Amino acid sequence: MEGVRAGGPYPLPQTPSPIPYSGLSHVDTILQGFISAFKLILALDPELLKIIWLSLQVSGGALLLAILLGLPLGALMALRRLPLRGLILSILNTGMGLPPVVVGLVLYLLLSRSGPLGFMSLLYTPGAMIIAQFILAFPIVTSLAHTAIVNVNPIIRQAARVLGANPWQEALTVIREARYGIITGGIAGLGRVTAEVGSVIIVGGNIAGYTRVITTTIALETDKGNFDLAIALGIILLGLSLLINLALRAIQRLGRTSSGVILWD
């Protein structure tokens, strides 16, 4: 038959070993990776720093955008009887579990040259990555802000009103009372975007020095078997997650603590 080589079927493709053979066991390689990783971190390797800085810019930008748009929407839904509020909340709650790869795929189709937003030339830029992460963070920030504000005791609003607050001051007072819950939402949003890889790798393209962030570098370097940088970035990502969680805990404790002098006003 045309196209089929005589002498038997093609040999099965060999699955490449993720770790190049060097005479060392996997555990040794990983340990060596850790040692090299710490050296990279301690030496403040410029490549490493650039990747971290871009990650912080992308995730920070996405979070800032999510807060700027999500907090007013959450507050509006909590303080006013908006039409379709139930529907918007259902959409937001669904959005909290959006798979990042799906976000990346849809955004890719929209931003690609032939897509409806192709004229913006955003594909494979940090801007596209910020938009992708914003889409992931926005429902979390908005929904948690709404929950925090709607749960403020109604007496707070009445107290503000009888003390002479105008409607804006009244709303700001209620939002201020919900501040710990709102910050919790922000930190939860940050946690979601710093750890995700699916959307940014699709719309960012993982271009070295331009759109390469911590998570996409880990994916790439692991694929290449270059564990030093991957592990170093993994440690940094874990450190960031730890910091985010510690901040979350501290803020939750600050909101609930029942004694002591006011530290934050």
Added chain:
Amino acid sequence: MGLSLELAQISKTYNGHEVLQECSWTFEPGLTHVIMGPNGTGKSTLLRICALLEVPDRGRVNFLAGGLPLAPDLALKRRLTLVLPGVGVFNTSVFHNVAYGLKIRGIGSREIEERVGAILETVGLAAKRRQRALDLSTGQSKRLGLARAMVIDPEVLLLDEPTASIDQENSEIIEGIINKIKAERKATIIMVTHDPIQAERLADRLLIMKEGSLLPG
């Protein structure tokens, strides 16, 4: 001198039950009016309507200054205040709770510092100015509520059971503060209480709320 309040045939219904039934009364300026009556007779509702927190189903409240009616706008709302039975303490320090009414009126920080400091001395909370207000005891919270009201120097002061659920000591402190307000500020005070002895002590005019209407006590 405080404002006078005219209630003109006010009615209010909750869940099919008419709590206030064509209630009419004139609260004279600068006097302390104490309202008594069983639970559920509409005393708190009346205070909330007087504080412009609620709108009556029928009838109206007229505020008069020197016999002239005032429009129910923000400027009028800022000349009166209600101390809610649950106070509604903000989750911030004692100082910032008391300063709230001044801040939203755009008063400068130096004046706020002076006025809040003086009021905190009056209500006996000066030592707790930096403490979180939510950590105060019930009695201290009630005093905080009075301090928040006093600092804005209202011309109409509405007090909804200011000494309910607190001990004798705090109750006496609060009564002392109300007497001080009566003596120094000449505000029109309308207060609801269940304590007849306290009512006798504080009232210039004693009123009874019965079946949704006010009657002289």
